[in-house]
Amino acid sequence: MKALIETIVASLVDHPEDIVVTETEEDTKIVYHLTVNQEDVGKVIGKNGRIAKAIRTVVYAARTDAKKRIYLDIM
Template structure:
């Protein structure tokens, strides 16, 4: 799942070498923390959060067969 996030985000940003995805598991909840370059933060979030919402939708669809909840946190 981290590879999926990294693949999506690196195609959006200008500084793909600064994309870092970390995974935390608490019970049945997987939390992915995404850190990008400060200049690329707006590109990952998008206007009114549309790109971030689209990334989360893809994650929910990919994790639906694992019976776990997935969260994506975009760190500053």
């Protein structure tokens, strides 16, 4: 899942080397924390959060464990 997030975001940002995705797993959920360069945050979030919502939709659809919810935090 990390590779999927990095691949999607790398095509959107000017500084793909600054992409960091960390994973936190609990009993009922998995949280991915996406950190990008400060200049690229607006590009990842998009106007009215549309790009962020689209990224989350793809990530949620690609989940392999149906028992755990997946969350994506963009920082």
